[in-house]
Amino acid sequence: MLGLDGTPCSWLRAETAAGRLPNLAALFQDGSLVPLRSSLPAVSSTAWTTFFTGQDPGGHGIFGFMECRPDSHDLWFPNYRHVAAPAVWDLAARAGRRSVVLNLPGTYPAPAMHGVLVSGFVAPSLERSVHPPALLPRLQAMGYRIDVDAFTARGSFERLEADLFQTLATRWQAVRLLLEQEHWDLFVAVVTETDRLYHFLWNAMAEGDPRAVDLFRRFHAEVDRFVGWLAEALPDGTHLIIMSDHGFTTEHRDVHTNAWLRERGYLSFDHGASPGLGSIDPRSTVFSLDPGRFYVNRAGRRPRGGVPEREVAAVVERLVADLADLRDPDTGELVHAGVVLRDDAYHGPRAALGPDCCVRPKPGYELKGGAAAPSVFAPPAAGLGGMHTSDDAHLFVRGAVLRSGPLGLEDLAPTILELLEVEAPGLRGRSVLAASRTAVLR
């Protein structure tokens, strides 16, 4: 499985149709490139965890990069240790299959597993990102980089450009090393540099800024060379999946959902305190986390919770009604693509920890959860321009006929297990292959 983080299906189709990306275009001749639905919310940690567990967030427990503790208003960052469902490599290992997993977001810190795993974003320490630890010196020796240094790249085109190519080069080198020295049944490698490029320059590219357009072309040409090399390097008969975790599009405005909640009287903070969920006024009824996750401020669980359980349904009902009128004041356009209630979005043992409702993102409007924003609408933050989409991720399975859609990220773990001939009941998704493997794959 090769992941191209954030690369939209529509964009891949357009680029290959325009004669660029020859290696990808040649691969796509042998199967179909189709849109894939991302997770809700469509952020990498949630999306890739959905990919590698075959469960929705109600099953795996990762609802975003940041969570609010259920017993306080403290924010915290979940990581791989908090994933509540077995990963596809653990399910495969039960049948003796060995896996190599490189740079898959949401796998930090590296777990002990059957095979090799090098964590992906967010992974602050390479030392804690490598299983087995014996591999660490080899990666250090090659100057392996988990990620583009987004902090220094933001705002400096030259740094971003150099960093993108350099990071992709070490990624390529690591893939080559692991392909050569490891034996594996499942190989997962994700290129996350694409997503970084899009976060910084999608808007500029879409507006036709020549430097941005040129960098997009050159960087994707390099990715395409990598794909061509990989397709050659894989042993004959290897099943190949290429996919992304979400799509990308132009961002017009930031929408600060907590500022909106304050305007509508759902949320307030202690008088004089700096705005932050830690100083939430106990009379608040709703708060939000990005992107587009809304939580009723329940009494009983959190010391500053104010809504008794019997009133929760009424608060949600009013919120849903108000959200239906969250519009761009300039155009009158709705800023989201609809509200989804928790019970409809999330299934499994962790569903109760999820937001009471979520809004689906709409192209152009990036939903932000910060508490301090003074106004609901703002231009994109400095140095950033581009946002995730939830329905335009891509999926390609070489040589396979796919069942009719919609297809979602949770369908990939069952697909991989089918290709590995491993039985694993109880997954939320189902295989994307049209019929039994033997019938459709050469």
Place this chain on the structure above:
Amino acid sequence: MTGRPHVVLVVLDTVRADTAGLGGPAGGPMPALHGFAGGGAVFTRAYSPSPWTLPSHASLFTGAHVWRHGCSELHRRLDGDLPTLAERLASAGYATGAVSANTWVGPDFGLDRGFERFVRAWRLVDRGGDLAGVRRAGREQGRTDLAEALRRAMGGGFAPATVNLAHYVLTRRRGRFGGARVARRAVGLAGDLAASGRPVFLFVNFLDAHLRYWPARRYRRAALGAGAGRARAVNQDPWAFIAGEAAMSDQDLEVLRGLYRAELAHLDDVMAGFLAGLERALGLGDTLVAVTSDHGEHLGEHGLMDHQYSLGEPLLRVPLALRGPGAPPAGVHPALVQTVDLAPALLEAAGLAAPDEPGLGRPLTSPPRDWALAEYLGPQPTMAAMDRRGDATPFRRYDRALRALVLADGRKVVRGSDGSLTLHDLTTDPGELHDLAPERPEEALDLDDRLTRLGGPDGDAVPPAGAVPAATGPDEPDAEVRRALESLGYLQ
């Protein structure tokens, strides 16, 4: 008597609970220890949290599970934030000393923390450089660290260092670990420490039960009788046995077990002498003595010898007995306990509070344990070290981490990083011969799930549904996570 009791912690390295037989019927190989323990509290269902020396001693010293103290197959040193038993007792006014016969249990691995005096009993002369430690470092870490360790070791003088190394190699080869000498040094140290007028904390590790099993002839004869003649010919190379290069018949294994019993009989005489010495040096009436082991031993079960690659009962079940002021009520205690519970018990006996945190043991007098946890984070020696010594191919199938959960009701689940999952009912199948996981997969997976929640190899506990643990591990750079997310516009 100074008001607080002297505390003596004895680790009989590599002693199996069932062979030692404390708390059971008389007639086992350790009558003196059986008698001594019989006057105190004997725990007959005590589990070690690790199957080998280093993590297990780190647990004995900190009262913490392996995932909490972090000294493991993956990080061969005790460091971090947990105070050791010796540090706690020293800061409360105890005079602290240790005598260790095991090179793993010493300053090279961070296990000397809190001891005023630390006697490395594998050395004949207690001065000069520690070449045995160098040898250990060389075997485990390869040549890179060897030169540096050698330079450090030779700082203390060439002659004593060489004498000590020669002594170490010869005694190990002969299978003699000098228990009587260890006991004499420990008693001498106890006397020195007591002369300070402070209460004494003494730790002693006896290594005699470790491979090679070769006690003096009288012990071999007593244990093997007519079979003693075959003893010299029987294979004692665990790697050859595990690799299948040295086939051993049932008869051979019987001889091996006899030799192991003979070592325990020898160790019992050592203990009798040691206890008599303690009576002279400290007075047993003023001294809380705890006797346990860091792990047991495989004697052919499941195709294994020595104590690696497994979390089987022969490795995890250890003797545990306490006698003296502050000990739990005298008698046989059949409840489930772990050796992580020993440090809290000793702290309480010394009048100190034992912290109550996730990952730490609880005093032995606490309400009965519902579960016991054991962890093995990777093969020891590593596959890389095995490759340096020769062909590691026969051992590749053991290249995996294992975690085991034992429940008070007798069920035991073992999960391997290779995907293996076994379920045994120890009440009907104490030998772990009949894996129930294929018949009862749902139950096995439920227990596996529970095991997963009991703490990870990499830090804090995985939360039960509905609760969330500390946001990050102890050394998690939260600020870096925040920076990385902010840079992409995720936090404002």
